[in-house]
Amino acid sequence: PEENPFMQEMHSFEEIMMMYSCAIREVKTKFEVLNDDFSVRYKRNPIEFIQSRIKKPVSIAKKLASKGCPVTCASILNNLDDVAGIRVICPFIDDIYMVAEKLISQDDITLIEAKDYISHPKPNGYRSLHVIVEIPVFFADHTRNMRVEVQIRTIAMDFWASLDHQLRYKKDIPNVDMISARLKKCADVISATDLEMQSIKNSIYGQRYIPELKRESPEE
Ligand code: 0O2
Numbered sequence: 001p002e003e004n005p006f007m008q009e010m011h012s013f014e015e016i017m018m019m020y021s022c023a024i025r026e027v028k029t030k031f032e033v034l035n036d037d038f039s040v041r042y043k044r045n046p047i048e049f050i051q052s053r054i055k056k057p058v059s060i061a062k063k064l065a066s067k068g069c070p071v072t073c074a075s076i077l078n079n080l081d082d083v084a085g086i087r088v089i090c091p092f093i094d095d096i097y098m099v100a101e102k103l104i105s106q107d108d109i110t111l112i113e114a115k116d117y118i119s120h121p122k123p124n125g126y127r128s129l130h131v132i133v134e135i136p137v138f139f140a141d142h143t144r145n146m147r148v149e150v151q152i153r154t155i156a157m158d159f160w161a162s163l164d165h166q167l168r169y170k171k172d173i174p175n176v177d178m179i180s181a182r183l184k185k186c187a188d189v190i191s192a193t194d195l196e197m198q199s200i201k202n203s204i205y206g207q208r209y210i211p212e213l214k215r216e217s218p219e220e
Pocket of ligand 1: 055082115122124126130160161162164165
């Protein structure tokens with residue numbers, strides 16, 4: 001029987017969400033492989049943990065509408081970069097850049113955009129490295145380049161961002177300017193701690209630690 005347009009759109013939506021979920025798995029595996037390799041070779045994990053999420057249907061529709069784009073399935077693939085999201089939490093600041101570099105340099109990954117909110121924090125104090133990448137995903141009868149947004153941050157940056165996110169959900173905040181200033185101060189304190197932790201790590205491991213990674217294969 002012929003499907004009505006609504007049902008067709010619903011089936012397309014289900015298919016697109018499946019495609020994004022597969023793209024997440026592909027990129028997540030790359031980070032897991034990197035972490036495993038690093039842990040065996042260097043006895044240290046550059047990744048603490050990985051989270052992922054698919055943007056919710058209502059958020060997808062709102063974002064398309066706010067960009068003035070049609071709220072259709074085709075429009076999702078053409079206009080949104082953050083339907084598939086992966087968050088990588090690292091112990092140290094230099095791990096963030098190393099992990100990003102390792103991802104971007106892989107043959108099947110295309111870098112679409114990078115936003116460095118660590119060297120250029122948002123005015124409210126938000127810090128993270130955001131990269132949007134494209135990865136080919138092989139489906140049953142076609143291959144498609146899928147976009148994934150990767151947010152890479154330290155444990156400390158993640159701690160701040162998650163509390164900031166909780167607090168911003170409340171709309172009628174009293175003394176909003178004062179609250180924002182206090183949150184910004186927390187972000188700065190946390191950032192100073194991250195820098196000190198990095199400095200302690202450099203004192204223990206030395207600065208040669210990361211450049212050594214640039215070897216193509218182990219010498220032995
Ligand atoms: P969710 O629920 O994570 O999907 P855009 O993505 O186009 O709306 P922009 O500025 O181009 O806006 O993107 P940006 O700032 O590179 O990344 C947006 C995402 O980064 C947000 O996703 C948050 O996950 C995170 N983020 C950005 N700024 C802040 C901040 O001040 N505090 C916190 N806690 N997170 C932030 P969404 O779409 O807002 O939500």
